[in-house]
Structure formats: structure tokens, C-alpha cells
Amino acid sequence: MAETPFIIQEHQFQRIKNILARLCVECAARVVFLVDRDGQPIAFHGDIGDMDTTSFSSLAAGNVAATSSMAKLIGEDAFPGVVHEGERESIYISVIGRSLLVIVFDERSTVGLVKIRAKRTSFEIAALLDEATHDSDQYRINKNTFFSEITDEDIDSLFS
Amino acid sequence: MTFINYASREINCKIVYYGPGLCGKTTNLQYIYDSTAPQAKGKLISLATETDRTLFFDFMPLELGTVRGFKTRFHLYTVPGQVYYDASRKLILKGVDGVVFVADSQDERMDANIESLYNLEENLSSQGYDLKQLPYVLQLNKRDLPNVTPLEELTEELGRKGEPIFEAVATNGTGVFDTLKAVAKQVLTELRKG
Ligand SMILES: Nc1nc2c(ncn2[C@@H]2O[C@H](COP(=O)(O)OP(=O)(O)OP(=O)(O)O)[C@@H](O)[C@H]2O)c(=O)[nH]1
Numbered sequence: 217m218a219e220t221p222f223i224i225q226e227h228q229f230q231r232i233k234n235i236l237a238r239l240c241v242e243c244a245a246r247v248v249f250l251v252d253r254d255g256q257p258i259a260f261h262g263d264i265g266d267m268d269t270t271s272f273s274s275l276a277a278g279n280v281a282a283t284s285s286m287a288k289l290i291g292e293d294a295f296p297g298v299v300h301e302g303e304r305e306s307i308y309i310s311v312i313g314r315s316l317l318v319i320v321f322d323e324r325s326t327v328g329l330v331k332i333r334a335k336r337t338s339f340e341i342a343a344l345l346d347e348a349t350h351d352s353d354q355y356r357i358n359k360n361t362f363f364s365e366i367t368d369e370d371i372d373s374l375f376s
Numbered sequence: 377m378t379f380i381n382y383a384s385r386e387i388n389c390k391i392v393y394y395g396p397g398l399c400g401k402t403t404n405l406q407y408i409y410d411s412t413a414p415q416a417k418g419k420l421i422s423l424a425t426e427t428d429r430t431l432f433f434d435f436m437p438l439e440l441g442t443v444r445g446f447k448t449r450f451h452l453y454t455v456p457g458q459v460y461y462d463a464s465r466k467l468i469l470k471g472v473d474g475v476v477f478v479a480d481s482q483d484e485r486m487d488a489n490i491e492s493l494y495n496l497e498e499n500l501s502s503q504g505y506d507l508k509q510l511p512y513v514l515q516l517n518k519r520d521l522p523n524v525t526p527l528e529e530l531t532e533e534l535g536r537k538g539e540p541i542f543e544a545v546a547t548n549g550t551g552v553f554d555t556l557k558a559v560a561k562q563v564l565t566e567l568r569k570g
Pocket residue numbers: 395396397398399400401402403404428429430431454455456457458517518519520521544545546547548
């Protein structure tokens with residue numbers, strides 16, 4: 217059995233967007249992403265240019281998955297934060313429960329600043345995601361949902 | 377794990393192609409990529425060795441269309457088939473919604489198929505999944521080669537639960553989309569069941 221779906225409602229999505237927007241300003245970042253640990257993009261704010269955000273999200277998740285496993289091999293529980301520093305652009309990834317907060321920044325900011333601001337925001341995001349998780353479960357229990365109304369024809373029409 | 381966003385009206389699902397080294401997992405994705413309209417797909421990301429063996433994963437997002445106003449997007453992943461990349465395979469199975477097992481039909485790869493399928497069942501159960509409960513399709517690939525094991529024998533040896541089985545030649549696309557459709561359909565049907 218696959219896990220229960222994770223559902224984000226509109227109002228939660230809006231709140232996430234607001235949090236990311238504020239964080240982006242606070243740490244003078246280029247762009248801030250929230251990504252599911254499995255690699256699904258949840259939301260972002262900032263200047264993405266022509267960046268492929270879907271690929272970026274899946275690679276961020278792969279990156280954290282690999283470093284977390286490395287942590288276990290050396291007796292650490294996890295690396296809660298991962299930094300990649302480049303010549304101009306850098307990336308900070310912070311693990312927040314089931315999600316990853318990914319901050320892309322350049323020389324206008326510093327790792328120190330980004331870490332502090334990310335940490336403060338992470339509590340807010342964790343609470344919001346907990347709420348969404350709880351709602352997702354409720355949503356499934358209340359059987360009369362949108363999904364139970366999907367018909368065979370709906371599914372077949374995707375493949376015609 | 378299926379991810380549903382009501383704000384952007386999207387359903388995102390994760391499908392993983394599993395199987396022994398060189399069975400044709402990456403070739404499946406490559407074919408899907410090459411024959412899909414640009415607006416329906418994202419980039420094909422391949423984390424591969426110098427010799428084009430998958431090192432960590434291949435990844436490609438694919439949009440199939442809308443169901444009741446929701447865009448359905450499938451995130452397709454392949455695992456590295458080589459035995460010693462087991463740690464990576466485990467990671468990629470996290471959050472999986474559906475699995476395609478690509479078997480290499482050549483006689484001399486029978487043992488590798490059996491071993492890889494066993495490895496899949498183990499890695500799934502170590503994460504709390506059960507192959508029997510998961511959307512699942514078996515693809516018998518490389519049917520164009522002369523030294524292939526007969527269909528019945530492969531089915532007998534590799535079949536697990538009356539799953540859909542497709543013969544394929546991934547290099548020319550035979551059976552590739554039938555396989556994908558069959559697993560995608562099961563994933564969406566699972567979603568409906570709730
Ligand atoms: N004849 C034939 N060759 C195939 C077929 N499918 C794949 N191949 C070839 O088999 C080789 C390996 O294919 P890949 O798709 O890279 O195999 P893989 O399963 O991704 O291998 P790993 O990444 O090591 O796990 C390539 O040379 C393919 O061209 C097929 O149906 N018939």
C-alpha cells in the first residue's frame with residue numbers, strides 16, 4: 217500500500233508562499249524553495265530565471281537523501297543542514313520534517329545570515345506542514361471527496 | 377507518496393523503474409522522453425557514470441493531462457541496477473507510488489532478474505511497503521534478441537500477483553508506453569480508493 221496522499225489546501229499554500237516571500241527578503245536570497253523530501257516541489261518565491269525548478273527539487277531531495285545516509289554511516293543521525301558554496305551562487309538546504317527548505321543566495325548574503333533566518337522560519341513551516349498532514353488524513357477519512365468521484369473514463373481519457 | 381496541491385490544482389505521483397543492471401530502465405525513460413511533446417515533459421536528468429551506467433538515478437517529470445481539472449504529473453525515476461548501488465536504490469524507493477520491474481529477457485540474465493526482484497521486495501518491505509499492495513507492472517524487455525527465455529517461463533519465475541505483464545523492446549519503444557500507462561492507471565485507481 218502506498219502512503220496516504222499529502223494534500224495542500226489553497227489557504228495553506230498561500231501561507232507557505234507568504235512565509236517564503238518574507239524569508240527571501242530577510243536573508244537577501246535569490247530564491248527560496250520548499251520541497252518535499254521525495255523531491256516534489258511544494259512552493260517557491262524569488263527569481264528563478266529560466267531555472268528548471270522540477271529538476272532542481274528532485275536533485276535537492278536526492279542530495280539530502282544521499283548526505284543523510286552518509287551521516288548514518290558515520291554514526292550521525294542526520295545532517296540537519298547542508299551547504300554548497302560556489303564562486304557566486306550558493307545553496308543552503310535545511311531539513312524540516314517531511315520537507316526541505318532550499319535557499320539559493322549570492323554574495324549579497326552570507327551563510328551565517330541564511331542559517332539564522334532559516335532556523336527561525338523552520339518552526340513556522342513545520343507547524344504548517346503538520347497541519348496540512350493532519351488535514352490530509354482527515355480528508356481521506358471523510359470519504360465524500362473529489363477523488364472517489366474519479367471515474368474509469370476520467371482515467372482512460374488521460375491515455376487516449 | 378502522492379502530493380496534491382489544491383492551489384495549483386496538481387496531482388504529483390512517483391513511479392520507479394527497477395531491475396538488474398543493463399536491463400533497459402534508462403532506455404525506457406529515454407524513449408518516453410524522446411517521444412513526448414515538449415510541453416508535456418521537463419528535463420531528463422541522468423546521474424550516470426562515464427560509461428552511461430546509472431549512478432544514482434534518472435529523473436523525468438511527465439504531464440499526462442487533467443483529471444477533473446487537476447493536472448496529473450508523474451515523476452519517473454530509474455534506479456541503478458548494479459548490485460553494489462543498493463544504498464541508492466533504497467533512497468529512490470522512498471515515497472514511491474508505483475513500480476515497474478524491467479526484466480532482461482536474455483537467458484543468461486535470469487538469475488540477475490530473480491536477484492533484483494528479490495532485492496526490490498526486500499527494499500520495499502524495509503520501508504514498510506508491500507509489493508503485493510503496490511501498483512506494479514512487470515516488463516519483459518529485450519524481446520528482439522535471439523537468446524530470450526520463453527514468455528511462460530519468465531512469467532512463471534517473475535510473476536508475483538497477476539500483475540500486468542508487457543513484452544518490450546525499449547530501444548525501439550515497443551511496449552514502453554503500454555507499461556507506463558498500466559502503472560499510471562493503477563496509481564490513479566489507488567488514489568480513488570482512498
Ligand atoms: N537489443 C536490445 N537492447 C536494449 C534494449 N533495451 C535496452 N537495450 C540496451 O541495453 C543497454 C543498457 O540499457 P540501459 O537502459 O542503460 O540499462 P539500465 O537498466 O539503465 O542499466 P543500469 O543503469 O546499469 O541499471 C544499452 O546499450 C541499451 O541500448 C532492448 O529492448 N533490446
